[in-house]
Amino acid sequence: MSLQMVTVGNSIALIQPGFSLMNFDGQVFFFGQKGWPKRSCPTGVFHFEVKHNHLKLKPAVFSKDSCYLPPLRYPATCTFSGNLESEKHQYIIHGGKTPNNELSDKIYVMSVVSKNNKKVTFRCTEKDLVGDIPEGRYGHSIDVVYSRGKSMGVLFGGRSYIPSAQRTTEKWNSVADCLPHVFLVDFEFGCSTSYILPELQDGLSFHVSIARNDTVYILGGHSLANNIRPANLYRIRVDLPLGSPAVECTVLPGGISVSSAILTQISNDEFVIVGGYQLENQKRMVCNIISFKDNKIDILEMETPDWTPDIKHSKIWFGSNMGNGTVFLGIPGDNKQAVSEAFYFYTLKCAEDDVNEDQITLTSSQTSTEDPGDSTPFEDSEEFCFSAEANSFDGDDEFDTYNEDDEEDESETGYWITCCPTCDVDINTWVPFYSTELNKPAMIYCSHGDGHWVHAQCMDLAELTLIHLSEGSNKYYCNEHVEIARALQTPKRVQSLKKPPLRSLHKKGSGKIITPAKKSFLRRLFD
Numbered sequence: 001m002s003l004q005m006v007t008v009g010n011s012i013a014l015i016q017p018g019f020s021l022m023n024f025d026g027q028v029f030f031f032g033q034k035g036w037p038k039r040s041c042p043t044g045v046f047h048f049e050v051k052h053n054h055l056k057l058k059p060a061v062f063s064k065d066s067c068y069l070p071p072l073r074y075p076a077t078c079t080f081s082g083n084l085e086s087e088k089h090q091y092i093i094h095g096g097k098t099p100n101n102e103l104s105d106k107i108y109v110m111s112v113v114s115k116n117n118k119k120v121t122f123r124c125t126e127k128d129l130v131g132d133i134p135e136g137r138y139g140h141s142i143d144v145v146y147s148r149g150k151s152m153g154v155l156f157g158g159r160s161y162i163p164s165a166q167r168t169t170e171k172w173n174s175v176a177d178c179l180p181h182v183f184l185v186d187f188e189f190g191c192s193t194s195y196i197l198p199e200l201q202d203g204l205s206f207h208v209s210i211a212r213n214d215t216v217y218i219l220g221g222h223s224l225a226n227n228i229r230p231a232n233l234y235r236i237r238v239d240l241p242l243g244s245p246a247v248e249c250t251v252l253p254g255g256i257s258v259s260s261a262i263l264t265q266i267s268n269d270e271f272v273i274v275g276g277y278q279l280e281n282q283k284r285m286v287c288n289i290i291s292f293k294d295n296k297i298d299i300l301e302m303e304t305p306d307w308t309p310d311i312k313h314s315k316i317w318f319g320s321n322m323g324n325g326t327v328f329l330g331i332p333g334d335n336k337q338a339v340s341e342a343f344y345f346y347t348l349k350c351a352e353d354d355v356n357e358d359q360i361t362l363t364s365s366q367t368s369t370e371d372p373g374d375s376t377p378f379e380d381s382e383e384f385c386f387s388a389e390a391n392s393f394d395g396d397d398e399f400d401t402y403n404e405d406d407e408e409d410e411s412e413t414g415y416w417i418t419c420c421p422t423c424d425v426d427i428n429t430w431v432p433f434y435s436t437e438l439n440k441p442a443m444i445y446c447s448h449g450d451g452h453w454v455h456a457q458c459m460d461l462a463e464l465t466l467i468h469l470s471e472g473s474n475k476y477y478c479n480e481h482v483e484i485a486r487a488l489q490t491p492k493r494v495q496s497l498k499k500p501p502l503r504s505l506h507k508k509g510s511g512k513i514i515t516p517a518k519k520s521f522l523r524r525l526f527d
Helices: 010-014 308-312 461-473 482-489 516-526
Strands: 002-008 020-024 026-030 045-051 054-059 077-079 089-092 107-116 119-127 143-146 152-157 160-161 175-177 181-186 193-194 208-212 213-220 232-241 246-251 263-269 271-274 277-279 287-292 296-301 319-322 326-332 345-348 441-447 452-455
Touching: 010 054, 020 089, 020 319, 054 193, 077 152, 089 143, 143 208, 143 213, 143 232, 152 213, 152 232, 181 246, 232 296, 263 319, 263 326, 308 326
Parallel strands: 002 054, 077 143
Antiparallel strands: 002 345, 020 026, 026 045, 045 054, 077 089, 089 107, 107 119, 143 152, 152 181, 160 175, 181 193, 208 213, 213 232, 232 246, 263 271, 271 287, 287 296, 319 326, 326 345, 441 452
8 A cells, every 4th residue: 555645736625634535547536625616716626636746627618508516515426427338437326515515415416428639528317216314414325236237326424404394503513313214216218216125224424325236335424323333244135126126224343443435446346445534533543344245244454554643643534435445534733833834645545556447436425524624615606607608618628627726816896805893693603594595695785985884784784675775776874884974964063143133123223123214103193
C-alpha cells in the first residue's frame, strides 16, 4: 500500500466532508462541492485530475436536456449497467444534504453523452418514483443486484430529520435513524417497494455495502439510537422471477465494528476497507481485505499503511473511492500555524496494478465520513445554469481549471456582510427566517448617504413589513440611521413672529377705533 500527499490549487475550498467521486472509464469526477455552484462551474461537477501528486478540478459540462443537480453531501451512489454484460455504466445518486441542510429524496442518473478532446459531457436526469418512496436521507447505501436477466436497486439505512411534528426551534436539525426497511427500486419503471425483514431490527447509517450478482452485503455502520457500531454482517439476497421479487436476509458471522469506512476494489473478488471509526472519537487505523470465494465472504486484517503523524493525530478523516484500487483521503489542517490549509489530502493506492474498469460497475459503498455537524457554510450562487453546451468550454485541449479567485468574495460583499454593529447573520450557522428566503438572507436597502444593504432579520422587521417595503417605492432607513434621517427630514421648530394687534396701528391711549361715520354721528349728537 502506497500513501502519497497531494497538493491542491485554488479549488481546495470546494472540497468538504461528504463529497463523492465517480469513475467513468478511468476518468474521475468530483461531486458534492462546498456551497452552491458558481459561474465558473454551474454544473457543480468537476473533472478530478491527479497528476504528479497535484490535484486540479476542471469544470464538467451537462447536455441541454439535463436537469439541475444540486451539490449533495453524504448521498448514496452506485453504478448501474442495466445488465451484467453491458460495458457502459451510469451512476445512480440518491438522497444527501444540500448546502441549506435540506435532505433530498430524489434519484438522479448520471451518464456520459460524449467525449471530445478529453472533455466529457454528462446527461443528468431525475427519476420519478411511485409506490413506497424512501424519505429524504443521508449516510445510507444504494446498490444494484442482477437476477434472472433483470436488475433492481436496493436501498437501505441512513438518517433523516425527526418528524415535523416533533421539530422545534431547539431541535430543528435533530436527526434519527431511518427505519430498517429495505427498498427495491426498479430504475426502468420507477417503482419502489418497501420490505420489512425480521433480521434487521435497528437502523444503520454510514455502513459499507457490497453488491455481488443477486446479493448485497451490509457491513458495520452506526446506530444512532443506541450509539453503537455493531459488528454485524448481513446478506440480503434478491430473487427477481416473473412475479413479485423475493427478498431474504441472513445474519453472517465474522463482521467488524466500523462506520464511515471507504471501500475500494482491487481485483475481481477482493475489496479493501480503509479508514472509518471504531468509536465516536477514535479512528480505525487498520485496514481489512474482503475476499469472495464460492459464495463465501472472508474479512481479514491486512498490512497497515505507513500513516503520517498528521493522520495519526487528527480527530477526523474523510474521503472517497477513486476506483482502480485507490482511495482519496482528507484530514483537517493544523489551526495552530499562522498560515494553514483547511484540509490536507492524500492518495492511498491499495492495488499494485490497475483494476479493470468492468469490475468497478459491481461495487458500491457509503464512502464518506460521518457528518461532523451542521457547520458547513451556506453559499449562494448569483447564477444557476441547468445545462451547458458541449462546446461552451472549447478552445483549449484541456478543461478550464477552476480558479476561486475568479469568483466574487461573498464574505465581504453580497449577502454575508456585517451589516450593522449588532449583525448576527453568520455564514456558518444561518438558516432561513422568512418564508421568502431559500438559500440566502433577505436584505433591504438603507437610503442613508450613499446607501447600503442590511439584513432584514437584523433590523427586526416583521415579514409583512418586509413584503410591504419591497413592493413600494418608499425609502427605508436602517435602525442605525433612522434617527439621523428623521432629523434631516423634519425641519427645526421656529417660533412664529408675533403680529401686533390691529388697534396698535391707531392712536395710543384711545383703546378704540372710531370710524368716520361714527365720528359724524357723535358730532350731530352733541351739537
